[in-house]
Amino acid sequence: xxxxxxxxxxxxxxxxxxxIGTAAxxxxxxxxxxxxxxxxxxxxxxxxxxxxDPIACQRLATALVAIGAALVAAAIAHARPGWPGRLGGGVxxxxxxxxxxxxxxxxxxxxxxxxxxxxxxxxxAFDRVARGGGPIAGRGAxxxxxxxxxxxTHAWPAVLVTAALILYRAxxxxxxxxxxASAAGVAALVWIGAAALAGGPIAVxxxxxxxxxxxxxxxxxxxxxxxxxxxxxxxxxxxGDRWSLVLLAAIALAGLPLTWPVSPGLLIVVAASAxxxxxxxxxxxxxxxxxxxxxxxxxxxxxVSVAWQ
Numbered sequence: 001x002x003x004x005x006x007x008x009x010x011x012x013x014x015x016x017x018x019x020i021g022t023a024a025x026x027x028x029x030x031x032x033x034x035x036x037x038x039x040x041x042x043x044x045x046x047x048x049x050x051x052x053d054p055i056a057c058q059r060l061a062t063a064l065v066a067i068g069a070a071l072v073a074a075a076i077a078h079a080r081p082g083w084p085g086r087l088g089g090g091v092x093x094x095x096x097x098x099x100x101x102x103x104x105x106x107x108x109x110x111x112x113x114x115x116x117x118x119x120x121x122x123x124x125a126f127d128r129v130a131r132g133g134g135p136i137a138g139r140g141a142x143x144x145x146x147x148x149x150x151x152x153t154h155a156w157p158a159v160l161v162t163a164a165l166i167l168y169r170a171x172x173x174x175x176x177x178x179x180x181a182s183a184a185g186v187a188a189l190v191w192i193g194a195a196a197l198a199g200g201p202i203a204v205x206x207x208x209x210x211x212x213x214x215x216x217x218x219x220x221x222x223x224x225x226x227x228x229x230x231x232x233x234x235x236x237x238x239x240g241d242r243w244s245l246v247l248l249a250a251i252a253l254a255g256l257p258l259t260w261p262v263s264p265g266l267l268i269v270v271a272a273s274a275x276x277x278x279x280x281x282x283x284x285x286x287x288x289x290x291x292x293x294x295x296x297x298x299x300x301x302x303x304v305s306v307a308w309q
């Protein structure tokens with residue numbers, strides 16, 4: 001059973017990752033890209049808050065990617081209590097911050113950038129609901145699902161799976177299903193209304209992108225992809241992970257076709273799956289110091305494979 005100390009560690013480590021990650025990405029940031037058009041769902045609103053300043057928008061994008069990485073770490077820490085989960089989440093969050101696709105998203109404020117923390121927040125809330133979480137987790141899942149689909153329309157399968165889980169919990173006796181749906185509806189109205197005040201919401205046309213599987217494999221790192229596959233296989237036998245694996249599969253659908261730039265959904269899926277694999281590996285170590293050495297070894301390997309691309 002999760003103790004108060006576990007809960008503190010579950011969020012203290014992600015907070016440190018978000019803070020340090022934002023500083024690190026800001027230090028290596030390239031020249032700022034264009035400001036998102038006013039009215040563009042959520043991203044345009046955030047650009048307006050940034051006073052239409054390219055540098056402010058870039059810093060906001062950097063913080064959003066770092067927050068997304070921190071939320072993935074929190075999801076792994078909750079799914080695997082104790083130091084294995086914390087170390088697994090830390091390793092995969094650092095990888096996410098270091099990989100070229102995430103660094104590219106952090107350079108410019110776009111809908112895909114905003115989708116990173118939205119999808120990561122959905123993963124955290126969904127996992128808590130799947131493991132018996134209450135009304136707060138349910139409302140959080142509804143809000144995160146609506147926010148994600150407004151900036152990443154291809155993420156609708158994840159919203160479908162989230163709705164199915166909430167309905168399942170409601171049929172099993174949870175009384176907060178209606179409040180979760182209400183929270184999702186209010187979030188949609190707030191986001192759309194705010195975007196309308198900024199001149200939208202509008203859908204910005206996306207130029208066709210050529211498939212580039214080789215660039216994706218290099219950007220994510222073959223070792224990380226192998227870890228992600230191992231994490232999925234290892235989680236198939238865990239009853240508590242099955243709902244979350246269904247969500248990850250739904251988010252992965254949002255990443256198709258495999259094109260460059262890499263979709264935020266694919267980044268979240270690879271990071272979460274690899275984090276589960278690292279947590280499973282670290283848990284086999286006999287003592288905390290051995291767990292730290294094992295996690296550090298994996299971290300070095302995955303970072304070296306992507307950091308200097």
